[in-house]
Amino acid sequence: MKLKRLCAGLFAAAALTAASIGAFAQDIKLGYNGDLSASPSAQSGQAAVLGMEAAIADINAAGGVLGRKLVLVTRDDVSAPPKSIQNMSDLIDNEKVDAIFGPTNSGNAMAWKHIANQKKVPVIGNVGSGTDITKPMSPGADNYMFRVSMVDREQVAALMAYVKKNAANSKVVGLMAETTGYGQGGLKDMQEIADADGIKIAATERFGVGDTDMTSQLSKMKAAGVDTVVVWAQGTPIAQLVRSMEKINYFPLTLTSWAADNITFYDAAGKTLAEKPIFMRTVSETRTPAQQKLFDRLGTKLKAPGSFSFALHGYDSVLIYAEAVKEAKTTDGSAVRQALENLQTPVVGVLKTYDKPFTKTRHEALTAKDFVWIRWKDGKLMPYSDALITSFTAADFKE
Numbered sequence: 001m002k003l004k005r006l007c008a009g010l011f012a013a014a015a016l017t018a019a020s021i022g023a024f025a026q027d028i029k030l031g032y033n034g035d036l037s038a039s040p041s042a043q044s045g046q047a048a049v050l051g052m053e054a055a056i057a058d059i060n061a062a063g064g065v066l067g068r069k070l071v072l073v074t075r076d077d078v079s080a081p082p083k084s085i086q087n088m089s090d091l092i093d094n095e096k097v098d099a100i101f102g103p104t105n106s107g108n109a110m111a112w113k114h115i116a117n118q119k120k121v122p123v124i125g126n127v128g129s130g131t132d133i134t135k136p137m138s139p140g141a142d143n144y145m146f147r148v149s150m151v152d153r154e155q156v157a158a159l160m161a162y163v164k165k166n167a168a169n170s171k172v173v174g175l176m177a178e179t180t181g182y183g184q185g186g187l188k189d190m191q192e193i194a195d196a197d198g199i200k201i202a203a204t205e206r207f208g209v210g211d212t213d214m215t216s217q218l219s220k221m222k223a224a225g226v227d228t229v230v231v232w233a234q235g236t237p238i239a240q241l242v243r244s245m246e247k248i249n250y251f252p253l254t255l256t257s258w259a260a261d262n263i264t265f266y267d268a269a270g271k272t273l274a275e276k277p278i279f280m281r282t283v284s285e286t287r288t289p290a291q292q293k294l295f296d297r298l299g300t301k302l303k304a305p306g307s308f309s310f311a312l313h314g315y316d317s318v319l320i321y322a323e324a325v326k327e328a329k330t331t332d333g334s335a336v337r338q339a340l341e342n343l344q345t346p347v348v349g350v351l352k353t354y355d356k357p358f359t360k361t362r363h364e365a366l367t368a369k370d371f372v373w374i375r376w377k378d379g380k381l382m383p384y385s386d387a388l389i390t391s392f393t394a395a396d397f398k399e
Contacts, residue, residue: 027071028064028331030056030318031091034102034127038078040235040264041127045104047307048126049074050298051314052101055322065322066329073097077108084108088115098331099124099321101314106130106152107181109145113137116144120333122340124321125149126313129258130185134363144337146358148317148365149310150258152232155280156189157397158368159230159255162278164197165388165396166228170253174203174226176217176241178233183209186232186257196398202226209237214244221252228253231277235262239269242276251276261374261381263304271379280371282351283309284383290350306381316349320357320365323347368397 032052034045049072056070064070073095077084084103091097092115099122103109106128116123117137125133125147134151136143163170173194177187183206194201203224205217218241221229229252231238238260245251256277259265266274285305287295291312298311320340325331328339341363346355357365375384 027069028066028325029095029097030070030072030321031095031097031100032072032074032102033077033084033087033091033100034104034108035079036074036076036104038076038080039105040262041079041104043263043303043307044127044310045102047298047302047310048102048104048314050301051126051294051311051316052318054294054298054311055315055318059318059322065325066331070318070322077103077105079105079108081108081111085112085115088112092116092119092121097121098325098333099336101126101317103128105182106133106185109133110181113145117142120144120337122146122321122324122333122336124317126317127310129155130182131189132185142334142337143363144333146340146363146365148320148354148357149313150280150282150366150371151364152186152257153189153193153399154364154366154368154397155258155371156186156193156230156232157399158280158371158392160190160193160197160199160398161368161392161396162255162388163194163199163228163230165391166253170228172202172225172227173199174205174221174224174229174252175201176205176207176214176221176229176231176233178209178237179206180209180234182234183232190230190232193398207233207237207241209234211237212240213247214241215247218244218248218250222248222250226252228255231256233257233259235259235265236268238277239265239267239273242269242273245276246273253278255279258374260376261306261309263306266306266376266379271376274376278373278375278384280368281309281374281381282366282371283312284372284374285380286383288350294350312349312351316347316351316354316365319349320347320354369394 075087129150131153177183254277260279324339328335373384
């Protein structure tokens with residue numbers, strides 16, 4: 001009888017030990033929620049996932065994080081907010097992910113950011129650039145939304161700084177934006193920063209994301225004497241805008257959102273017109289050795305070479321999350337959030353080295369000084385520079 005009880009106790013202890021080991025060795029689950037198939041932006045989401053997968057493979061090959069492997073679970077939201085919200089619930093409640101990355105479209109993040117904050121699941125955006133994504137739900141509230149990607153307001157700050165410094169030639173300024181949430185959010189940023197920079201706006205025009213003829217709006221700009229236009233829209237409508245400029249032979253200096261880097265813009269505009277706008281992004285096709293190494297690894301899988309910037313964001317966002325888990329010594333969402341806000345060890349990424357990229361009140365890893373000025377040249381996204389750009393300092397960028 002005693003032997004029987006002793007054996008039962010040993011089996012129970014062994015089972016408890018095995019369960020403890022299993023719990024310790026359980027994979028760290030990461031989720032990606034974004035458009036992977038439906039809109040022209042899907043190529044950006046696909047690239048971000050490729051970058052994340054590469055980082056996960058490298059981290060796992062080096063022993064994982066806290067002795068645990070990283071795994072990625074993806075959900076395609078087909079660019080639809082209701083589907084994106086559904087995916088969040090699935091990833092958090094059913095898949096039990098420890099963190100979420102994405103989305104591809106800024107509007108979808110705005111539709112579900114309250115879920116991440118309520119359930120205390122860290123989110124690291126690596127594609128969507130909408131300014132308000134990383135703002136807390138209320139002043140002083142704990143904020144679980146972080147980003148390693150472009151930020152609309154930071155881009156606008158740089159574009160408006162260019163306009164201000166170009167005052168001798170940019171004498172009459174106009175703003176144009178598509179009527180989507182993306183376009184109108186950018187328009188709000190443009191209006192506010194223009195005001196902060198003391199730039200008077202002579203005309204403001206809007207157009208639909210599916211419009212193919214903007215000659216009416218451009219004719220109003222021309223009549224107002226606008227010599228510089230700042231545009232916030234997605235790639236295809238920007239292409240339709242420059243095609244409309246050609247129709248009326250009116251080519252003001254054109255500064256645009258980074259969506260002009262999309263291959264859909266280049267294809268719709270054509271080689272010559274594609275070279276008209278100036279914009280910003282996080283990397284050009286002139287790459288560092290580390291960037292070239294990653295490109296050589298992923299390039300054939302990308303739908304377009306221009307989407308490589310999102311692969312970089314995806315790769316680096318995983319590295320930053322992994323470091324936060326190491327420092328927190330847990331995947332608990334609250335602890336990881338606090339670690340992200342106060343990282344002690346610089347993270348050597350492929351885009352840059354991130355030295356304390358976040359704080360309690362700032363959840364953006366990239367700012368205007370990290371962006372590269374770009375212009376299409378002979379079908380490539382090449383760095384652009386002039387005397388104004390080389391003279392910029394951080395003080396020139398109003399937020």
